[in-house]
Amino acid sequence: MKFERTDLLGLEDLTPEEINFILETSESFVEISERPIKKVPVLRGLTVVNLFFEPSTRTRTSFELAEKRLSADTVNISASTSSAVKGETLKDTARNIEAMSIDMLVVRHSAPGAARFLADVLSCPVINAGDGSHEHPTQALLDLFTVKKKRGSIEGLKVAIVGDILHSRVARSNIWGFTKLGARVIVCGPPTLIPPEAESLGVEISYDLVRTIRDVDIIMMLRIQTERLKECFFPSIREYAELYGLDSEKLKSAKSNVIIMHPGPLNRGVEITPDVADGPYSVILEQVKYGLAVRMAVLYLLSGGEFKGENSDQKWSDS
Amino acid sequence: MKILIKNGRIVDPSQNLDSHGDVLIEDERIARIGSIDDREATLVDAKGLVVCPGLIDMHTHLREPGREDEETIATGARAAIAGGFTSIACMANTEPPIEGEGGTRFVLTKARQARAAKVYPVAAVTKGLKGEALAEIGSAIKAGAVAISDDGLPIRNSSLMRRALEYVSIFGKPVLAHCEDLALSGNGVMHEGEVSTVLGMRGIPAEAEAIAIARDIMLAVLTRSRLHVCHLSTSQGVELLHEAKRKGAAVTCEVTPHHLVLTDESVRTFDTAMKVNPPLRSQTHVAALRRALKQGIIDAIASDHAPHALEEKDQEFALAPFGMIGLETTLGVVCTHIYHEGIISLRSMVELLSTNPARILGLNTGTLKEGSPADVTIFDPRLEWVVEPSQFQSRSRNCPFSGWKLKGKVVTVIVDGRIVFREGEIIGGS
Numbered sequence: 001m002k003f004e005r006t007d008l009l010g011l012e013d014l015t016p017e018e019i020n021f022i023l024e025t026s027e028s029f030v031e032i033s034e035r036p037i038k039k040v041p042v043l044r045g046l047t048v049v050n051l052f053f054e055p056s057t058r059t060r061t062s063f064e065l066a067e068k069r070l071s072a073d074t075v076n077i078s079a080s081t082s083s084a085v086k087g088e089t090l091k092d093t094a095r096n097i098e099a100m101s102i103d104m105l106v107v108r109h110s111a112p113g114a115a116r117f118l119a120d121v122l123s124c125p126v127i128n129a130g131d132g133s134h135e136h137p138t139q140a141l142l143d144l145f146t147v148k149k150k151r152g153s154i155e156g157l158k159v160a161i162v163g164d165i166l167h168s169r170v171a172r173s174n175i176w177g178f179t180k181l182g183a184r185v186i187v188c189g190p191p192t193l194i195p196p197e198a199e200s201l202g203v204e205i206s207y208d209l210v211r212t213i214r215d216v217d218i219i220m221m222l223r224i225q226t227e228r229l230k231e232c233f234f235p236s237i238r239e240y241a242e243l244y245g246l247d248s249e250k251l252k253s254a255k256s257n258v259i260i261m262h263p264g265p266l267n268r269g270v271e272i273t274p275d276v277a278d279g280p281y282s283v284i285l286e287q288v289k290y291g292l293a294v295r296m297a298v299l300y301l302l303s304g305g306e307f308k309g310e311n312s313d314q315k316w317s318d319s
Numbered sequence: 320m321k322i323l324i325k326n327g328r329i330v331d332p333s334q335n336l337d338s339h340g341d342v343l344i345e346d347e348r349i350a351r352i353g354s355i356d357d358r359e360a361t362l363v364d365a366k367g368l369v370v371c372p373g374l375i376d377m378h379t380h381l382r383e384p385g386r387e388d389e390e391t392i393a394t395g396a397r398a399a400i401a402g403g404f405t406s407i408a409c410m411a412n413t414e415p416p417i418e419g420e421g422g423t424r425f426v427l428t429k430a431r432q433a434r435a436a437k438v439y440p441v442a443a444v445t446k447g448l449k450g451e452a453l454a455e456i457g458s459a460i461k462a463g464a465v466a467i468s469d470d471g472l473p474i475r476n477s478s479l480m481r482r483a484l485e486y487v488s489i490f491g492k493p494v495l496a497h498c499e500d501l502a503l504s505g506n507g508v509m510h511e512g513e514v515s516t517v518l519g520m521r522g523i524p525a526e527a528e529a530i531a532i533a534r535d536i537m538l539a540v541l542t543r544s545r546l547h548v549c550h551l552s553t554s555q556g557v558e559l560l561h562e563a564k565r566k567g568a569a570v571t572c573e574v575t576p577h578h579l580v581l582t583d584e585s586v587r588t589f590d591t592a593m594k595v596n597p598p599l600r601s602q603t604h605v606a607a608l609r610r611a612l613k614q615g616i617i618d619a620i621a622s623d624h625a626p627h628a629l630e631e632k633d634q635e636f637a638l639a640p641f642g643m644i645g646l647e648t649t650l651g652v653v654c655t656h657i658y659h660e661g662i663i664s665l666r667s668m669v670e671l672l673s674t675n676p677a678r679i680l681g682l683n684t685g686t687l688k689e690g691s692p693a694d695v696t697i698f699d700p701r702l703e704w705v706v707e708p709s710q711f712q713s714r715s716r717n718c719p720f721s722g723w724k725l726k727g728k729v730v731t732v733i734v735d736g737r738i739v740f741r742e743g744e745i746i747g748g749s
Contacts, residue, residue, distance in 0.1 A: 012517070089634050111635035112519045113589030132637070133519030172519055195516040196524075 001308075003301035007119040007126040010135035011176040019144065019180060025307040026145050026290070026297040028315050032069055033292055042300055042316045043072035046103040051094070052129070053079040053109040058264050058288065059129050059139070063106050066295035072103075094118045104302060107131075125302040133167045138298055139263050140173035142291040144181065146283055147218060149290065150259055155182035160212050161203075162244060163222030163271055164193045164233075170263045171222060175201050188212045189244055192233040209244050213254045220261040221246050224271045237270055247273040251281070259283055321345045322736065323357050327365030327697060331372055332670045333686035342370055344693040347736035351689060363738070365697050368730055371669045372685050373405025373694030375676040376646060378470070378495070378549060378573060378621035381438070383429065385414025390626040390714045392429040392438055395646070398624070398713035399436035400740045402647040403729030405694035406684055407436055407624075408676075410495075411443040412471040418443040419455035423462040434747060435739060436732075437694070439465040439680065441495060444483045448472050453483060460490045465680040468495035470549055471596075475501060477534060484544035493545035493571070493679060498531035498556070499523075499597070508637050510583040510598040518586065520637065523598050529555035536563045539570055547679055548572040550623050552597035554607030561616045571679050573619040574608055576652040577643060577719055581605075585719070591632045591639035592719045595625070612671075613662050618679060620657075620671045622649045626715030647711050648720045654700055654727025665700070693736035702728040712745065 001021060011019065032040055048067045052060050060076065067074040077097070090109070097105065105122060107115050108129040115128035115135075130136040147154060159178050165171045165187045178185050179202045187198060188206040198205055206212040213219055224240060234240045246260070260272075260281045268274045277284060301307070306317050322344040329352060330337050341355040381395035382388075390398075392409070399407045409426065411417040417426055423440045430438035442459030444467045446452045456467050467487055473496070474480045484494055504527040509515050511522020532548055536559060539546035548560060551572045563570045577595060582602050585593040593599055611617050625642025632639050645652075650672070658668050673696075677685025684694045706723045708716040732740035739746055 089630070091633060109635070111637045113636050116589055117635060131519075135519070167519075169519060172517070196511050196522060197513040197516055200513040201516065 002304070002306050006302070008137050008298055008302060009115050009119060009126070009128045011137050011140050011173045011180070012135065014180070016180045019141070019177060021307070022141055022294070022297055022301065023145050023148060025301060026141070026294045028307065029293040029296040029300070030290065032296065033289070038069050039071060040069065040316070041071045042305060043067065043070035043303055046072045046303060047101070048072045048074050048104045048106065048299065049097055049102045050074060050076045050106045051097065051108070052077065054130070056108055056129070059108065062288070062291045063129060063295055066292050066299055069292070070296055070299060072299070090114060090117065091121055094122055098122050098124060104299065127298060127302065130169050133169050133172070135173045136169040137173050138291070138295055139170050140177040141298070142287055142294040143174055143220070143261060143263070144177050145290045145294050146261065146287045147259065149286070150283060151217070154178060157183040157217040158186070158215060159183050159218040159220065160186045160188050160216040161220045161222065162188045162209060162246070164224055164228060165189055165198065165222070166193045166195045167225070167228070168222050174220065175203055179203070186212055186216065190234055193228070209246070210250055210253060213250065213258070215255065216258065217255065218259045218261060219246065219254070221271045222263065223265060223267055241270050245271050245273065246276050248275055248279070251276060261287060264288070320736065321357060321360035322363060322733065322738065323355060323360035324363045324365050324370055324695065324697065327368050327370035329370045329687065330665055330669050331687040332666050332674045333372065334688055336687070337666055342687060342695065344695070344733065344736050347693055349687050349689055349691050349693050352687060363697070363731055368697050368699050369665065370695060370697050372673045372687050372696070373732070373734065374403050374650065374672045374696045375406040375682065375685055376404045376622050376624065376649065377408045377619055377676040377680055379407045379409050379624040379646060380412065380626065380642070381409045382413060382626055384425070388714070389628050392426060393433035393435065394712060394714045395624070396430060396433040396435035396438050397745055398646040398711060400732045400734070400745060401712040401729070403650040403696045403698055403732060404436050404646065405696060405732060405734045406439060406682065407646070408439045408441050408465055408680060410441050410468055410470040412448060416443045416448045417441070418446070418459065420458040420462040423459045423464045427463050435745070436734060439463070439682070441466045441468045441470070443467065444469045444474060444494060445479065450474050450476060450479065453479070453486060456487055457490065460492055465682065466492050466495050466547070468497070468549070470495060470497045473497045473499045473501060473531060477538065480535065481538045481542060484538055484542040484546065488542065488544040492681065493547040495547045495549050496535050497549050498528050498535055500527045500530045503527040503530065507598070508594065509586050510600045512583060512601050514583045514586060518589070525553040525555055525600065525604060528553045528597055529559060532556045532559050536560070536568060536570055540568050543569070545569045550575050550578065550597055550621070551608065551617065552578045552600050552604060554604050557607050557611040557616060561611070564616065571618040573621040574612065574617050575621060575623045576645060576649050579605065579608055579612070580652060580656045581719060589636045591634070591636055592643060592717055592721070594636060594639050594641055595643050596641035609657070609662050612657065617671070618675045620649065620653055621676070622646055626713060627717045629716060632717050643717050643719050644711070644713050644715050646713060648706055648718060648725070650698060650729055651704065651706070651725035651727050652720060655725045658700065659726055693733055695733040696729060697731040698727065698729045700727045702726070702730070704728050
């Protein structure tokens with residue numbers, strides 16, 4: 001089977017089958033990172049550019065490692081070193097990069113729709129690594145993958161996404177992903193950080209964290225950015241932590257097999273206390289680990305690769 | 320020189336007229352309406368066409384001085400006649416702004432040289448459009464400004480808005496108000512609602528407009544002055560204006576074609592042609608505006624023609640400027656999606672696009688009464704055409720209706736007794 005799309009811009013318009021196909025393909029890539037020589041030749045000879053207009057350590061490193069382990073040639077461009085500071089438009093930057101015959105572009109940008117904008121301009125596949133508050137599809141895919149590894153299936157689970165939903169691309173992509181695969185999603189946070197008409201996304205809304213975590217299977221904590229304080233979304237970090245920070249006290253009411261997730265980077269002591277982040281329910285580092293496999297799968301599928309099933313002699317076709 | 324328009328359907332709400340007949344123009348004025356034969360006159364056959372007072376677009380942005388690459392007074396005036404307008408009013412937010420006597424005279428001089436549509440300047444309310452102190456409103460009006468407005472930059476200071484309303488009443492002119500609570504709209508780039516939530520874009524709530532409309536209505540009542548609300552876009556705004564009018568306040572309002580036919584769903588593809596302020600609203604608001612039009616709560620339809628350079632629109636949605644052009648599509652869009660859909664009659668359409676704008680701005684046009692200036696628009700309400708922005712007279716191309724099939728198009732335009740547009744061609748001008 002092949003992935004029929006040319007870009008990965010978001011999860012909103014993917015079908016459940018397409019999401020499951022990416023997750024199945026991801027499974028086959030997990031073991032590569034467990035080998036002594038962590039490299040396969042499936043993207044050999046292809047050039048992938050990681051174009052990052054926003055600072056990122058985790059996502060960029062994860063993509064870069066995924067590309068390298070698939071034997072692609074990679075170039076990282078960050079906003080500080082690009083022409084953006086010289087006033088070049090996004091379109092020109094992208095076309096110039098493409099003129100150097102690249103095979104795939106991974107882009108992170110602060111403007112919603114930026115990845116789609118580039119996908120419309122460029123002929124090579126574009127992977128959205130986060131566009132403003134819009135989508136961050138590979139993050140949601142790795143979250144789904146992690147939950148699937150832990151629970152076997154997404155269907156019927158109840159997921160709480162907690163924190164700054166308004167500004168979160170991770171929340172949006174996860175809402176699409178989890179609901180498409182049959183989970184129930186509750187978004188929880190102060191009303192100031194819940195987007196207007198959020199119900200239209202197919203989620204429930206809660207302002208009460210303690211009550212929300214009582215019967216959920218997954219608690220996904222989002223990073224709270226301190227800049228939000230300046231815009232008066234909440235009165236103080238202290239009060240935010242008290243109401244919406246996850247600590248061991250609040251966690252007492254949770255299910256005994258609850259899974260705690262966080263897309264990182266953590267604000268220890270703000271949205272999550274260190275003992276919870278490092279505690280037995282936390283899968284935060286597994287998310288990072290599986291992120292690699294998921295990104296390998298996405299890169300592979302968008303390069304036109306076929307996935308022939310886990311039991312096939314040759315799982316992946318060479319590029 | 321004489322022109323005889325034969326066999327048209329003459330629609331002139333100013334004299335309660337809707338009948339078939341002829342219009343004779345003599346010496347730049349309307350000479351007579353009736354069944355007329357005149358061998359000396361140039362004949363204009365209007366069989367099957369509507370003959371009405373020249374259409375007036377009371378809200379446009381021409382970018383001269385400052386951004387002549389986007390539009391000049393001349394190209395704007397030519398775009399106007401290509402769209403069926405004999406007169407347009409242009410807003411003050413140029414660089415520098417149209418302010419006082421000098422700015423006003425500049426526009427009038429350029430417009431005269433263009434020899435296309437008439438261009439009426441709207442002068443700045445506040446110095447430099449900064450919202451801090453009153454501009455020389457009296458000098459501007461004496462020089463020919465038809466109204467005052469800081470359109471694009473709403474006046475935050477309620478006391479200053481009050482003074483502006485009070486002061487302009489000396490001259491009997493309205494303040495054209497861009498009603499927006501800037502603190503509430505914040506960094507919003509589109510209508511706040513379901514679509515903005517899905518796209519992760521900052522929203523501009525409907526209340527940002529409604530709160531400002533409520534304030535300005537109260538100030539208009541307090542000062543017994545004339546307020547005209549620009550580009551109404553919300554159901555709450557409609558309710559406030561309906562209520563104010565019911566109580567007899569001297570308030571009028573306009574709506575744009577795009578707010579009557581497009582919703583925020585158009586933004587789903589991040590198409591910057593759909594970025595405009597006020598933003599394209601949800602279906603509920605569009606329905607309320609169409610209802611208000613039907614009920615006669617809305618006085619005028621205006622394009623809010625806002626030209627922008629291609630390269631400025633061709634970037635990320637959040638960075639692209641607000642605004643869309645409309646001079647050359649307004650008649651077609653209104654005809655197709657308002658008149659033909661049965662929302663308003665032909666008579667109402669002419670009222671909204673000519674009679675009322677003339678009344679609000681105090682112009683001597685917008686009528687075919689004997690002796691009035693011979694500004695006449697002749698259009699075919701059944702003529703089908705496809706919107707092709709590359710063919711526009713306007714210097715800009717930021718049109719949200721590109722590729723739309725419309726029904727209704729201008730055929731002939733006469734300004735001061737001179738045929739300036741005929742069979743798709745502009746005649747004369749510079």
